[in-house]
Every structure is written in structure tokens, then in C-alpha cells.
Amino acid sequence: MRSARLGCFTFTGIFAALVTAFAIAGFAVASGGQMFSPGALNAVAGDVLGGVHSHAEIAGACSACHAAPWEAQTMDDRCVVCHQDVTFQMQDLMTPHGRMYAIDPAAECRACHPEHRGETASLTEIEGWKYPHELSGYFLTAHQFKAENDPFKCTDCHGSDVTTFDENTCESCHGQSDQAFMVDHILAYGESCLNCHNGYDSMVTGFNHDAFQFKLTGKHAEAACVDCHRGGHSLADFRMQGQDCASCHLDDDAHEGMLGKDCASCHTPEGWSPSHFDHNRSAFKLTAAHADVACRACHKDNLFKGTPADCFSCHAQDDPHQGVLGTNCASCHKATTWQDVTFDHSKTAFALVGSHVNVACLKCHNDLTFKGTPTACVSCHADVHQGQMGMDCAKCHNPFDWKDVHFDHSQTGFKLVGAHQGAACSSCHANGRFKGTPSNCFACHSADDKHNGQFGTDCGSCHNPSSWKDVNFDHSRTGFPLSGSHSGVACKNCHSNGVFKGTPRECVACHAADDAHNGQFGTVCSACHNTSSWKNATFDHSKTGFPLAGSHSGVACKNCHSNGVFKGTPSNCYACHAGNDKHNGQFGTDCGSCHKPTRWSDVNFNHNNTGFPLNGKHAGVQCKACHSNGYQGTPSNCYACHASKDKHNGQFGTDCGSCHSPNGWGNASFNHNQTGFPLEGKHAKVDCKKCHQNGVYKGTPSQCAACHQDKHNGEKGTDCAACHSPKGWGN
Amino acid sequence: MLRGNRELWLAFFTMIMITAVYGAVVMVTHEIPPASDVFGHGMGIVGFILMLMTETLYSLRKRSRSVRWGRMSFWLKFHIFTGLVGPYMVLLHSSWKFNGLAGATTLLTAIIVVSGFIGRYIFTRIPRTMDGLEIEGTLSQEALKQARRLLALWHAVHIPIGMALFVSAFVHIGAALYYATFLK
Numbered sequence: 001m002r003s004a005r006l007g008c009f010t011f012t013g014i015f016a017a018l019v020t021a022f023a024i025a026g027f028a029v030a031s032g033g034q035m036f037s038p039g040a041l042n043a044v045a046g047d048v049l050g051g052v053h054s055h056a057e058i059a060g061a062c063s064a065c066h067a068a069p070w071e072a073q074t075m076d077d078r079c080v081v082c083h084q085d086v087t088f089q090m091q092d093l094m095t096p097h098g099r100m101y102a103i104d105p106a107a108e109c110r111a112c113h114p115e116h117r118g119e120t121a122s123l124t125e126i127e128g129w130k131y132p133h134e135l136s137g138y139f140l141t142a143h144q145f146k147a148e149n150d151p152f153k154c155t156d157c158h159g160s161d162v163t164t165f166d167e168n169t170c171e172s173c174h175g176q177s178d179q180a181f182m183v184d185h186i187l188a189y190g191e192s193c194l195n196c197h198n199g200y201d202s203m204v205t206g207f208n209h210d211a212f213q214f215k216l217t218g219k220h221a222e223a224a225c226v227d228c229h230r231g232g233h234s235l236a237d238f239r240m241q242g243q244d245c246a247s248c249h250l251d252d253d254a255h256e257g258m259l260g261k262d263c264a265s266c267h268t269p270e271g272w273s274p275s276h277f278d279h280n281r282s283a284f285k286l287t288a289a290h291a292d293v294a295c296r297a298c299h300k301d302n303l304f305k306g307t308p309a310d311c312f313s314c315h316a317q318d319d320p321h322q323g324v325l326g327t328n329c330a331s332c333h334k335a336t337t338w339q340d341v342t343f344d345h346s347k348t349a350f351a352l353v354g355s356h357v358n359v360a361c362l363k364c365h366n367d368l369t370f371k372g373t374p375t376a377c378v379s380c381h382a383d384v385h386q387g388q389m390g391m392d393c394a395k396c397h398n399p400f401d402w403k404d405v406h407f408d409h410s411q412t413g414f415k416l417v418g419a420h421q422g423a424a425c426s427s428c429h430a431n432g433r434f435k436g437t438p439s440n441c442f443a444c445h446s447a448d449d450k451h452n453g454q455f456g457t458d459c460g461s462c463h464n465p466s467s468w469k470d471v472n473f474d475h476s477r478t479g480f481p482l483s484g485s486h487s488g489v490a491c492k493n494c495h496s497n498g499v500f501k502g503t504p505r506e507c508v509a510c511h512a513a514d515d516a517h518n519g520q521f522g523t524v525c526s527a528c529h530n531t532s533s534w535k536n537a538t539f540d541h542s543k544t545g546f547p548l549a550g551s552h553s554g555v556a557c558k559n560c561h562s563n564g565v566f567k568g569t570p571s572n573c574y575a576c577h578a579g580n581d582k583h584n585g586q587f588g589t590d591c592g593s594c595h596k597p598t599r600w601s602d603v604n605f606n607h608n609n610t611g612f613p614l615n616g617k618h619a620g621v622q623c624k625a626c627h628s629n630g631y632q633g634t635p636s637n638c639y640a641c642h643a644s645k646d647k648h649n650g651q652f653g654t655d656c657g658s659c660h661s662p663n664g665w666g667n668a669s670f671n672h673n674q675t676g677f678p679l680e681g682k683h684a685k686v687d688c689k690k691c692h693q694n695g696v697y698k699g700t701p702s703q704c705a706a707c708h709q710d711k712h713n714g715e716k717g718t719d720c721a722a723c724h725s726p727k728g729w730g731n
Numbered sequence: 732m733l734r735g736n737r738e739l740w741l742a743f744f745t746m747i748m749i750t751a752v753y754g755a756v757v758m759v760t761h762e763i764p765p766a767s768d769v770f771g772h773g774m775g776i777v778g779f780i781l782m783l784m785t786e787t788l789y790s791l792r793k794r795s796r797s798v799r800w801g802r803m804s805f806w807l808k809f810h811i812f813t814g815l816v817g818p819y820m821v822l823l824h825s826s827w828k829f830n831g832l833a834g835a836t837t838l839l840t841a842i843i844v845v846s847g848f849i850g851r852y853i854f855t856r857i858p859r860t861m862d863g864l865e866i867e868g869t870l871s872q873e874a875l876k877q878a879r880r881l882l883a884l885w886h887a888v889h890i891p892i893g894m895a896l897f898v899s900a901f902v903h904i905g906a907a908l909y910y911a912t913f914l915k
Binding site: 006007008010013014015017019020021024034035039066068071073074075 | 914
């Protein structure tokens with residue numbers, strides 16, 4: 001029975017294993033461990049460190065770099081045995097090693113410096129590290145993202161070796177966006193981009209020249225960099241660029257150095273033109289029009305120094321006086337315009353006054369001849385009067401205004417009054433004719449005559465010169481003096497159509513339309529009316545068949561004469577007062593038979609003429625107390641009025657007058673003796689009510705006991721008169 | 732008895748999967764995975780463990796008299812599977828650099844895989860039971876004798892190569908530990 005074992009541990013198997021082990025050991029001894037190398041070491045020769053130019057020279061000596069796991073030393077310790085400078089750099093934050101050591105003290109050299117990647121492979125690989133790139137002298141500020149917004153990788157600029165940089169890389173990328181610019185830029189500044197650019201800004205869009213002492217304004221802002229920084233190949237070159245004008249503009253000097261090198265004393269960056277030379281610093285101050293003249297107008301050929309300052313040097317050809325007035329133009333002319341002359345004319349015999357002051361010199365001195373100019377008015381002014389007024393214009397006119405004429409018209413035969421004073425001379429003196437102008441009204445006003453000659457040609461007999469409307473006609477000289485309202489009436493109200501002559505004088509001629517009576521009173525209005533007012537009429541009604549008396553005299557005419565009808569107005573009362581009849585015709589239509597014209601209540605009726613004369617209290621009673629329902633047929637018996645006042649309830653019949661008189665109810669005269677019980681003795685003096693209690697008279701018993709109480713208690717019977725008489729119980 | 736070639740298909744499929752993962756890593760990192768990083772290193776380790784299983788498990792099962800887990804045919808299939816996938820992963824671990832001892836080890840790995848294919852071909856010439864025991868009578872005696880001779884010869888070559896490979900691999904692992912893994 002075989003023991004369980006691996007099938008490989010055969011003799012040949014074990015032998016092969018031993019051979020292999022020996023072979024490996026042999027190789028290790030022979031090659032110094034190189035067979036364990038995962039790749040060739042860097043063979044690029046550099047400075048001599050540790051006695052070698054490259055790692056490849058110590059390829060077999062693994063332990064030069066690799067410490068055994070059980071040793072205290074680390075690989076980094078082996079690195080700095082040769083790379084001693086790195087030890088110092090790690091303490092200096094201004095070095096990449098110092099900065100990165102500060103960022104990550106645990107970082108190992110091989111994190112950035114891989115080996116065994118081939119003889120020419122880069123020994124530095126820092127992708128993904130926050131490498132402080134600015135320490136290399138180049139900021140990555142403007143190189144964070146590529147055009148596609150991808151973050152930059154080290155390899156994008158550095159290729160496989162971050163320790164090297166080919167400046168052609170700049171051009172190959174930036175040329176893609178603007179090839180023409182790059183070509184120009186490289187031609188202007190050379191191929192070394194890093195001489196000027198440090199990556200902090202783009203130097204194109206973000207570059208702010210104004211941050212420097214020399215601000216770019218005006219045309220300077222439009223200039224290309226190279227226009228000033230010519231041949232600059234480094235930042236130092238740019239900084240060395242002179243800031244004075246001549247550094248750049250020496251070739252532009254149109255003055256060929258005559259005016260010095262400080263262009264800015266006259267020019268600004270806005271442009272060579274306009275320049276701002278302060279001419280007043282020279283002996284020739286520029287004033288008025290001289291200030292606007294182009295420099296070259298005086299400084300021909302750009303010659304500035306030694307330019308003569310006298311007027312004629314420049315203005316000889318401008319002199320219209322042909323030298324007669326000398327060469328010093330400024331003695332008369334100002335610098336503003338040629339026309340602006342300061343000649344004191346008052347020094348001549350002809351001082352300028354009024355409009356003469358503003359007249360252009362050439363108006364009088366028309367051929368620019370100044371000497372010997374005549375002073376007479378007519379020598380300059382044409383006479384519109386053609387000599388009618390003589391040669392001396394100043395007799396009427398003054399130098400201020402031709403129209404301001406001071407002619408004294410009163411010296412002529414026609415003094416100007418009223419509206420004539422304001423009339424233009426030419427309105428009477430047409431065609432400039434003054435002499436022989438007629439003075440009668442019609443000579444000028446024939447066309448104004450609205451009366452067509454009815455009043456002759458002497459307008460002044462009625463009109464005065466103040467106004468046509470100011471008429472002064474004395475109407476009383478006609479056969480129709482104006483009085484009352486007539487004097488205020490406009491002329492044309494009567495004289496329509498401007499016809500004055502033959503105007504009729506009758507009232508009706510004008511007032512036919514005003515006749516409110518439709519001709520009932522004829523055509524002579526003045527018979528009643530006067531001129532003060534229509535209403536102020538004076539009609540004598542007493543001349544009619546109906547003189548007005550009492551209230552009639554105060555009544556308005558139209559109350560009776562309604563509708564303006566006067567003739568045939570009836571004179572009976574009822575014609576007007578039918579509506580006033582309160583008796584409903586009971587007394588007929590002649591109101592005047594009872595009423596007076598003074599007032600209605602003034603009645604004159606004699607009741608005694610009726611069948612019922614009014615006596616006693618009847619005379620003072622109001623008519624309507626009895627005639628409540630009218631007058632006709634009023635009954636005359638007492639009860640017709642007094643039935644309600646019968647206190648006897650009809651016991652004595654209806655003829656109150658049989659006992660009572662009209663003088664008062666109290667004066668009743670009843671004859672008791674006519675009854676069955678004549679009053680005798682004391683009965684005659686007894687008050688009626690003693691026996692007729694409660695106003696009952698009829699049926700009153702005549703027995704004694706009916707009124708008298710029996711003191712005998714009936715012992716003697718009821719007939720008291722059997723013993724007693726009416727003279728007294730004692731009898 | 733080894734029938735069909737399902738383990739070959741399975742191995743092939745697994746290798747396709749690994750290739751896909753490898754391709755994805757290449758796509759993401761834009762580089763060949765170096766032997767020293769997580770992926771490359773991991774593949775080397777897993778591949779080597781698979782190779783170690785290839786070398787040991789089938790052999791132990793075949794020779795074990797006391798413990799008999801599973802059928803021999805299964806372990807042979809597993810041996811073939813790991814013997815293909817393991818070396819493939821080691822190949823990818825190489826990051827396609829074949830210098831020094833590591834290169835030599837890779838070369839030996841390639842040789843042993845090819846040798847394994849040849850061995851499998853010879854092995855299947857002899858009819859066997861499910862447990863790998865030879866079945867007599869189905870092959871002519873002459874043919875059977877020739878096959879057995881060939882198989883013995885192949886064994887004599889295959890096993891030393893394997894031993895050399897593993898010695899080389901262990902030294903490589905030791906060097907890697909020394910120079911890289913425990914590097915301070």
C-alpha cells in the first residue's frame with residue numbers, strides 16, 4: 001500500500017526542481033539579482049550622483065535602492081544616499097519637494113518617481129498629484145480646463161516626461177484657435193513663450209495693461225502690443241520699454257525734432273489730431289478766429305519756429321484796401337472776423353449814430369474807398385420823394401429809422417386830428433406825392449361815404465376825425481326832434497338802408513309793427529303814448545261811456561280788455577263780474593243796485609223794503625245768519641230761524657213774537673191771565689219756575705196742593721183757596 | 732471515464748469572462764494593468780492558487796487510499812479546468828512583459844499547459860471507468876501497450892516541467908515579496 005503523496009514528487013520531478021533552483025541561484029550570483037527586475041532601469045545619463053550617471057549603471061546592485069524587509073532603512077533612505085539635494089529641498093517650501101513633503105509627509109519617492117519602466121522612460125510621474133506647478137515658474141491658473149472642458153493632464157503639455165517641456169507644445173495647441181495670430185506673435189516676440197507668459201493670465205483677454213504705470217487710453221488702447229514692444233523677447237524686454245513718447249513715436253515726428261521730443265505737451269493719445277498746443281505760451285496769442293485756424297494755415301511746411309507775427313505776413317493777399325490803409329490790419333480789424341472792425345468813426349467828420357452804426361462799412365464805402373467819402377444824405381440815400389421835400393432828409397428823418405418821421409403837419413393847411421394822426425402818410429399821400437394834396441374830406445373819403453352823397457361831400461359837418469362812428473348830427477334841426485326813447489335809438493332803426501332824406505314822421509311809419517291794439521285806436525300812437533315809454537300811456541277812460549270809479553280805477557286795463565280788445569267792451573257789471581256773483585243770479589245782473597264800485601263788501605241794501613223790516617237785534621245780525629241758503633224766498637215766521645232756540649219745546653206754538661220782541665228773548669210779555677189760572681196777589685210776583693219746574697208749562701195743575709205743602713196735614717182737604725187767598729197765607 | 736469536453740467549454744467560457752473583465756479594466760484605466768496593481772496582482776495570485784490546485788488536488792485524490800472524495804473523472808475535469816484558467820490569469824498578470832525570472836516562469840507555464848493538452852490527448856486513448864480505471868479488452872493489446880508507453884513518457888516529461896515551474900514561481904513570489912510587497 002502506497003502512502004498518499006503528491007504525484008509530482010517523483011525522482012525526475014524532484015531532480016528537475018533541484019536543477020531549477022540551482023540554475024536560479026546561479027543566475028542570481030552571476031547577474032546580481034537582475035533577473036528579478038520587472039523592467040530595465042533608466043539609462044538616460046544625467047549629472048553624476050553616487051558615482052554613476054544613471055540608475056542603469058547600478059542595475060545589478062538591487063540593494064543600492066532596495067533595503068531588505070527586515071532592515072530598518074527604507075527605500076527612500078537609499079534614494080537620498082545619492083540624491084542628497086532632495087533632503088535639503090524637502091525642508092524648503094519654495095521647492096516642489098518641500099511643498100509636496102508638506103502636503104503629504106508620508107509620501108514616498110517612488111510615488112512620483114517610478115523605475116523599472118525602461119531605459120528611456122520618465123522617472124517622474126505626478127499625474128493625480130497636487131503638484132504646486134507655480135513653483136516651476138509657470139502657473140496653471142489659465143490651464144485648468146481644455147477647450148472640451150476636460151481637465152488638463154500632465155501629459156497634455158509634457159508628453160511622457162513631466163520633467164521636460166517643449167515650447168512648441170504651446171504653439172501646437174494655441175495655433176489651433178488662431179493660427180494667424182500665433183504666426184504673427186511668434187514673429188514679433190520669438191518662439192520662447194515662457195519668456196513672457198507664466199500661465200497666471202492669458203495675456204490676451206484677461207491682460208490689463210492699466211495695472212501698470214502706463215495706462216492705455218485712446219489710440220494706445222487700439223495698438224497691437226508689438227507696436228510698442230518691438231523686438232521684445234522676454235518680460236524683462238517688455239518692462240524695459242521706455243514710456244516717453246519718443247521711445248515709440250520718434251519716426252512719427254512730423255516736426256522733425258523742431259518741437260522737442262515731448263509729443264504729449266501738445267498731442268494726446270486720442271490721436272495726433274487735434275493737437276492741443278498752447279499757442280498762448282508763444283509770443284503770438286491765438287484769440288477768436290485765429291484759435292480755429294488750422295496750424296498749417298500759418299505754419300506752412302510745418303515750420304513753426306520763426307513764424308512772423310505781423311498781420312500782413314499771413315493776410316497780405318486778404319487786403320481789399322490794396323495797401324492804402326497800411327499793413328497793420330489790427331489797427332481796425334479784430335481777430336474775430338474781418339467784418340468785426342473797431343474803427344472809431346467819431347474821429348471823422350461823420351460820427352455814426354442810430355442805424356448808421358450797424359451799417360456795413362461797404363454800404364457807404366462801397367468801393368472800399370474810405371478817404372473823401374461825402375457826408376450829404378443824398379450821396380448815399382435815394383430820395384423816395386423825388387426832391388419834393390428838398391435835399392435835406394434830416395429835416396424830417398433821423399438816423400435811427402426812416403419811418404420815424406418828424407414832419408409837423410400842422411404847418412400845412414391840414415392839421416392832423418383824431419384818426420388822421422394815426423394814418424400812414426401814404427394813405428393820403430399816395431405815390432409819394434405830398435405837394436398839392438387836397439384838404440376836402442371827399443378827396444380821400446369819397447369811397448367811405450355810406451350815404452351815397454345824400455349829405456353832400458362835407459363829411460365833417462356830421463362826422464369828426466376821431467371816428468366815423470363819432471357822429472355829431474343835430475336831429476332837432478330836422479322836423480323831427482328826438483325826445484325820450486327816440487334819442488337813444490340807433491340811426492339805422494329808423495333810417496334803414498342808409499336812407500335819411502324823406503323819412504316819414506308819422507308814428508305808424510316806424511311803429512306799425514309795435515301796435516299792440518291792432519289799429520283799434522288808429523295810427524296816432526301819440527294820442528295816448530309818449531316817447532318816454534310805451535307803457536307810459538295816458539288814456540282818459542272818463543271820455544268813454546264807462547268812467548272808472550272806486551276799485552275800477554286801479555284795475556289793469558287788460559283785466560277788462562282781455563286780448564287787447566278795447567272797442568265794444570260792454571259796460572254792464574255782469575260782463576266782467578259774472579264770475580264774482582256769489583248770489584247765483586238771485587238779485588239779477590246789476591251788481592251796482594246793491595254793491596258800490598269801491599269794494600264788494602260795500603253793500604247798500606235796504607231790508608226795510610222787503611216784507612221783513614229789521615228791528616231790534618235783527619238789525620245787527622249778519623245777513624247769512626238768516627240767509628244761509630240764499631236770499632230769495634226766505635220765510636218771515638220766527639220759527640224758520642229760531643225753531644232750534646225754542647226753550648218751550650213747542651208748548652206755546654211757533655209764533656215767538658206773540659210773547660217775545662225782537663229786542664231780546666228776555667223781554668217776554670206773557671199774559672198769564674189769558675190762561676185758566678190768572679195770577680193774583682202773591683202769585684203775580686212769583687218766579688215762573690216756581691210753578692213751571694223743568695220748563696214745562698202746558699198741563700201745569702191749577703190745584704193749590706200741586707204747588708203748596710199742606711201744614712194741616714190734609715185735615716182741611718186739598719183746596720187751600722177754600723180758606724186762604726192768594727194775597728197771603730195769613731189772610 | 733472522461734467523456735465529452737464539457738470542462739473545456741467551461742474553461743473557455745470562464746476565460747472569455749475574465750477577458751471581458753480585463754478588457755473593461757483596460758478601457759477604464761487606458762493602460763495594460765501592471766502586474767503590481769490590485770487587478771494585475773490579484774490575477775497573479777488567484778491564477779497561481781488555481782495552478783497550485785491543478786498540481787496538487789488531482790494528484791492527491793488519485794493517490795489517496797483513505798479519503799476518496801468525489802469521482803476521479805471529476806477531479807480530472809477540475810484539473811483540466813484549473814489548469815487552463817489558472818495559467819490564463821497568470822498570463823494576464825504578466826502585463827505582457829516577459830523579462831527576467833518572471834518571464835521564464837510565464838514561459839514554463841505556457842509549456843506545461845501545452846504539455847497538459849498533449850497528456851489529455853494520450854490519456855483519452857485508453858478506455859477507463861468512471862473512476863479512471865483502465866478497461867481492458869476494448870483496445871488491442873498492441874495499441875494499449877503503445878498508449879501506456881506514451882503516457883509513461885509524457886508523465887516523465889510533464890512532471891519535471893511542472894516542478895521546475897513551481898520552483899521558479901515560488902522564487903518569483905519570494906522576490907516579489909522581497910522587492911515589492913514588503914518594500915519600505
